[in-house]
Amino acid sequence: MYQSHTMASLAQTIGEQRPRKVDHLLDQRLLTMTDDLQMMIGDHPDQGGHRLSITPHAHTQLSDKLGVPMRYYRRMMQDAPQLLRQNVNHWLQSASTTRLVRTLDHSPDTQQSTTGLMRALLSDRYRVLDNYWFADAILQATMGDMSSCDVCSCDVNMDRMLIKITSHELEGEVRVGEVVRGGIIAGNGETGGNTSFVQAFFETLQCTNGMVYNTEFAGLRRVHLGPVLQLEGHARQLVSDDTLSQSDAAFFSAVRDVARNVFDRKAFDRAIASFREAQDRTIDGDIPEAVRTFAQRHGLGERESSSVLDHLIRDGNLTQWGLASAVTRAAQDSDSYDRATELEGLGGAVIDLTPAEWRLVAQAEAQ
Numbered sequence: 474m475y476q477s478h479t480m481a482s483l484a485q486t487i488g489e490q491r492p493r494k495v496d497h498l499l500d501q502r503l504l505t506m507t508d509d510l511q512m513m514i515g516d517h518p519d520q521g522g523h524r525l526s527i528t529p530h531a532h533t534q535l536s537d538k539l540g541v542p543m544r545y546y547r548r549m550m551q552d553a554p555q556l557l558r559q560n561v562n563h564w565l566q567s568a569s570t571t572r573l574v575r576t577l578d579h580s581p582d583t584q585q586s587t588t589g590l591m592r593a594l595l596s597d598r599y600r601v602l603d604n605y606w607f608a609d610a611i612l613q614a615t616m617g618d619m620s621s622c623d624v625c626s627c628d629v630n631m632d633r634m635l636i637k638i639t640s641h642e643l644e645g646e647v648r649v650g651e652v653v654r655g656g657i658i659a660g661n662g663e664t665g666g667n668t669s670f671v672q673a674f675f676e677t678l679q680c681t682n683g684m685v686y687n688t689e690f691a692g693l694r695r696v697h698l699g700p701v702l703q704l705e706g707h708a709r710q711l712v713s714d715d716t717l718s719q720s721d722a723a724f725f726s727a728v729r730d731v732a733r734n735v736f737d738r739k740a741f742d743r744a745i746a747s748f749r750e751a752q753d754r755t756i757d758g759d760i761p762e763a764v765r766t767f768a769q770r771h772g773l774g775e776r777e778s779s780s781v782l783d784h785l786i787r788d789g790n791l792t793q794w795g796l797a798s799a800v801t802r803a804a805q806d807s808d809s810y811d812r813a814t815e816l817e818g819l820g821g822a823v824i825d826l827t828p829a830e831w832r833l834v835a836q837a838e839a840q
Contacts (some may be wrong), residue, residue, distance in 0.1 A: 475683075475805055475813035477628035483636070484608070486629050489604050493578040493589070497523075498597065501572045510554055512591045514574065522649050525591040527574055530632055530664055534594040538563040538572075569599040577631070592631055593664035602669050602695075602721060604634045607661040610725040611671070612638055614732035615657070622656070625676055626683065628810040629793065633667040635660045636816060638681060639676045640736055645745035647794060648752050652678045655741040657732055658685055658814070670694040671731045673744070674817075682801035685814070686821035690740050693731040695724065704711040751793035754831060762790065762826060762837040767796065771819055780806045793831060797823035 478486065497514055505513040507524070512531075514523040527535070541560055543599040549557035575593035615622045621641040628635050639656030646652050658674040660667060673690040676683050756763050761782055768778035785791070785799035801820035807813040826834065 475807060475810055477810045480624040480627055480636075483627045483629050483634075487604050487608060487634070487760055490577065491603070493577060494603075495576045495589070496601065497574040497576065499572060499574060501565050501568070503569045503655060504565050504572075504574070506558045506565075508555070508558065510558065511549065523576065523589070525589055527591045528593075528631060528664075530666060531591045531594055535561060538594055550805045565801070573597060573599050573601075575601075590631075595665050599665060600721070601663070602661055602724065604629065604661055604663060606721070606725055607638065607659070607669060607728065607824060608634065610728040611638070611657075611659045612734055614729040615736075617639075625656070625681075633660060633662040633811075633812070636711075637674050637676075639674065643736060643738065643741045644678075645742065647677075647745065647748045648790075650679065653745065653748065654678055655736070655744070657735045658683075658817075659728075659732065668694050668696050669728075671728060671735065673735050673740075675744070676796065677801070679803075680798075680802060682798055682820070683804065683817045684797065684801050684820040685818040686743070686824060687763070688821075688825060690735050690737070690744075692735065693728065746792055747824055748794055751797065752790075752795075753792040754835065756791045756793075756796065756835045758836045759839040760786065762839045763796070764799075765833050766837040767800075767834050771822060777807075777816070791836070793823060793826070796834070797821070 499514070503515055503591070507513055510527065512527050513526045514525065532546070532550070533543060535541075536543045538559060541564070546557065546609035549560065573593075573595040574591060575595065576589050576591055578589040613670050615638045622638050623641070624636060625639050626635075626637040635658065637656065637658045639654045641654070643655035644652055645655075654676045656674045656676065657671055659671045670693060672685055672687050672692040672694075674683060674685055684743045764778055764782045764785065768775070768781065773781065780803035781796075781799045784802040785795060786801075788795060789798065790798065797820045800823055804813040804820070807816060
């Protein structure tokens with residue numbers, strides 16, 4: 474399984490980021506892009522303004538919110554930065570629209586010329602679900618209540634957090650010597666690019682492959698949409714983290730309940746039965762063509778497709794379960810944690826192929 478943070482380092486990162494997060498609810502006309510393509514909130518820094526570096530994700534949101542095509546936005550950024558500044562400032566000043574600007578102050582021990590980072594430009598209906606509270610809910614429901622659980626992989630960056638947890642009490646054999654352990658994958662986003670979710674997750678102990686597979690489980694997925702945030706007569710105000718955590722207490726209670734319910738023995742046994750059925754379905758056509766057919770239909774790149782084929786042939790398990798395992802093994806060869814997790818989801822998609830879809834893969838012949 475693709476590894477990034479340990480749970481200790483993830484907790485440290487979340488803890489360090491929490492006091493540095495500052496959310497501004499404001500009229501977008503208070504935003505100004507500077508000559509060096511940073512963002513100023515309010516007046517000059519000496520007069521209480523904030524000068525911020527803009528993350529790539531926030532640049533994408535500026536492009537979207539202001540109606541400037543991203544391809545043109547990038548071209549201006551590279552070849553005509555002052556034209557970009559003029560475009561952005563013109564459209565920021567064109568309407569009195571309330572925005573939520575999520576920022577991150579620099580660490581106190583970091584010497585920087587700017588105040589921090591502008592990490593998101595969001596609508597006034599964006600519902601902030603903080604990583605700190607989300608992780609707390611997940612860990613309470615698993616590590617706190619179930620001593621048999623382990624965090625097998627986790628990661629956090631500026632935009633999203635992912636935690637994968639499995640339980641020693643949920644184990645089943647798919648084929649002789651191949652034991653699969655059940656658990657959950659939970660994710661949260663803080664900058665508008667990701668939903669909050671809890672889904673079923675499986676780990677093959679022999680090779681530590683991870684698979685996202687939800688067919689037998691009731692998971693949770695929530696978009697970050699809430700009531701309109703009110704400026705209350707001011708052009709700009711800070712949003713309280715305490716207020717947000719209290720208003721979302723019911724949601725985090727639901728996260729805890731769903732996380733516990735995913736650790737359901739009957740649902741796990743049904744999933745294992747599905748995996749065993751997949752082990753009985755063989756690939757009868759051309760092996761490279763079978764992989765190519767699946768890769769084309771599910772957006773795998775050439776390097777990823779080659780990795781899947783290599784692992785499938787090397788393992789020698791030429792079945793539907795074998796193909797799913799090859800896809801999840803290829804996830805470990807990925808360049809990023811996010812893509813690795815997507816490939817783990819595609820491993821589950823192999824199991825979920827309909828009989829007609831599986832025949833197209835399993836009976837594919839070389840052209």
